[in-house]
Amino acid sequence: MVKYIRAPPPLVTIFLWFLLIESFSNASQSDVECLRAIRDSLQDPSNNLASWDFSNTTEGSICHFTGVDCWHDDENRVLNIRIADMGLRGEFPLGVAGCSSITGFDISSNNIHGNIPNNISKLIGYVTTLDLSSNQLSGQIPVDIANCTYLNHLRLDDNQLTGQIPPQIGLLNRIKTFSVSRNRLSGPVPRFINGTTFSAENYANNVGLCGEPLPPCQGPARKSHAPVIVGGAVGGVAFSALVFGIVMFVFMKKMSRKKKKGDPLGNKWAKSIKGAKRIKASYMYIFFWWH
């Protein structure tokens, strides 16, 4: 989308200027559509977005919408959308992707449910401030949020987010605010590549976050399938012991019955058993005995 041109030849320059002018007008139209899509995807019971009126879309008209900041007041190019605390209801408005120059997005303190989009960096890749706090967002924090390289302020606190914080979030080297408190997150706190650390209150009220500034994570590096291995081993041993116990029980019974009743069939079987085949034969005996 962004081109760094180095002295192109004249015809190419003219062509590029044409493209630029084209993209200029397209961008402004797409920003109008972006806001329209956002408004259409959200319920607004308190009519707080009443000023978002699309009947007259002249240049700069969207710049006076509640919560909308433009790059320039005479051009429909959105810089920030700040629609916090408006009782808005719905899922994360995917239409925001049409605002291609957006840097600030704040929909905190509303009733937004569902997941944070898995491809969020494709929607708002240049965002510098993202505030989704105090909503009802669920699911995991997507790894892709680490591709929003320019993030300075990221607030996800007071939601119902689960799972672990993707460690790749530590790659965000411009981050100055990071809050995930009051969620249902577990696992280690990310280590930020630029050395920034955040106080414990930014991680408080979760279910199992650990690591500096919180108490350290317990034990050696955990693998998530360890309990399965342990359970499998225990189960395998238990099963083998059960089978062995049944075999021994049956053998004992057979031996005593043989002495009492002189079972010819069992005798024949017992005589034909040799060494390693003994247990296998006794399995077959159990089968016939049960039937």
Add this chain to the structure above:
Amino acid sequence: MDRSIVTILCWVIVCFVLVLERFSPVSANSEGDALYALRSNLADPNNVLQSWDPTRVNPCTYLHVTCNIDNSVTRVDLGNANLSGQLVPQLGQLPNLQYLELYSNNISGRIPNEIGNLTNLVSLDLYLNSLSGPIPDTLGRLQRLRFLRLNNNSLSGQIPVTLTTISTLQVLDLSNNQLTGRIPVNGSFQFFTPNSFANNQLDPLPVFPPTPSPSQGL
């Protein structure tokens, strides 16, 4: 006889001085002078500057000029006024100026260094003009600046690193110029994305590729 001549002469001189002062352009008001200098250097086919009368005691009655309670200029609003010509160094003589709105005209020439003297400036909008030359590094002295929009001109040279010291900057648009060199990423420039620098000849911002995940916690 001599005494009366002297007295008469004194009175004539006093009257002469009084009359002169009455008719001289607002010499007591340097802000009016500054704006008059600007008017003199601009071509104004739409006559938007017609009210800029230099004989006024201060420029606070001028259209497109706003003053504060002390009759000092705080705003100049001349966006989209079909003006051409050049800016003047006297613009630096408006110590209480907060908004300098000269966007969408056909103003050429350089941005005067003296604009760095406007330490109360909150908004500097020179976008969509034909300005050339460098961005003065004196703009780094505008420590209250919130909006710096110089996009769509023919500005050249490098982005002054002094701009990164302006902690109040909220909107920066330098796009569509002929700037060269490195894009600063420190200080207040941490807050700016490629959108602010697009369509120049600047070195691309370094992209951080996703690397294998670092060690997990402690």
